[in-house]
Amino acid sequence: MEKQNRRQFLRLAIRGTLFGGLALITGDLLFRKGGSLFNNNIMSGPTVWQLDPSKCIQCGRCATNCVKTPSAVKCTHAFSMCGYCNLCSGYFKPGTKNLDTGAEKQVCPVNAIKRSYVEDPFFEYTIDESLCIGCGKCVKGCGAFGNGSLQLQVRHPLCDNCNECSIARNCPAGAFSRVPASDPYLLKGFGKDRV
């Protein structure tokens, strides 16, 4: 093999680096998760962070890891799914006997859920987003005993849409992903008309 001089070695190294970089960019375009040249799922427009309720395990990190205080993640209520239960397991602590609005009986640590009478025996539960910290405690109760109509979602008017979402980085369930800004909610259940 012919011995290379320094100039030839440098030229080869630069060419190799450029070729490698080009290969990496091409590979990223072709096989990128969530959008590639192959699956026609490229998000061409702006994107925002969102969490998938079907993956969420209510670990509490949405409340503690967001750069905003309180968190931009809020509990949202899918009213079309809700059973309007008298004994709402997302509202009342387990074992509560007298079903009234005493703060000590509520699951929510900041009393962000409002309970109002509809007709016997139905009650409506609405979320006060100015109080909600996105801890997911009510979501856990509703999902375990009820039908999961309480779900956590990133509320985009409140979210800074950080390049690297601090919650997404720390989410143990991998529930966060970027979604098209034109369709920014990932609620499970019936339709998307209830936020």
Add this chain to the structure above:
Amino acid sequence: MKKTILIVLSLILLFALIGWMLFDLFMGRPELEKNPYDFGMKKLRETQIIPAYSEALPIKPALKKITSVATGPEGKIFVAGDGGVETFDFGGHLLNRISFPGIATCIAVMNNNILVIGMEDHVELWNSSGIQVSSWKAIDTSSVITSVAVNKQFIYVADAGEKIVYKYTLQGKMLARIGEKDPSRNIPGFIIPSPFFDVAISPAGDLWVANTGRYKLEKYGNDGSLLASWGEPSASIEGFAGCCNPSNFTFLPDGLFVTSEKGIERVKIYSQDGKFLALVAGPEAFDEGTHGLDLAATANGWILVIDPSRNQLRIFLPLEKK
């Protein structure tokens, strides 16, 4: 020599650094730390009493997603699920398999071994040889059939979507809607917040329905009148743990109730007047979050439990009869 060692050491360090970066980038997942907003499910799932039953080896059906279990007149066990029904004997040996498209959400068996199978919005009858006898028309576009029960004269169909129990002839003619809210007859109506809505016929021939939003089991007469009810919401062992419970129930041959719950997954036995008698299996017997523990009982008192999480038919035997 010194230079070679230095190069080797540098290379090892470089590779270790690249390895750590790659692991951190692609594999690293933060550990679950203590949740300051924990709901407390772990404490709720702690068993308060010792079960009066022990578990035998489960049956593992080949169906992809099992949903329902029933016992037949000859002691056969029928398991329904995604794509069909499988029949087993007491020993767990597969006797027969019926295949069809769609998910069978519930099953009951007539005395002549005709299978009554609830699909999502309609009912189908099959004989034990795997031939479809009839397929009834869909009830409603919003129907979600969650349970069927049969006696010598009628078939009862629980529809969680419509929140009503339908009474049919064995030939599929609808005769009545049972459980509609009617203050003049003291019928409060069914509250069904989630798709768990079970019906069963007691050994005495009575129709019982699980009104899960009221945490009660209700008995209805032939004319649709509400005759009796029992049940209280409670996280403790005597009651039903809140909304949507009991998710399923069945009867032992002597008329005792067997109930199952979601949230705090447990199977329990109650007297005919609703007094808690025994724990069959506590939450530690099931994966957290298991829903839809459908039940059946055999003539010798075994309790069969569908476990959708593990896709197994779990079998529980009374301790003294094991």
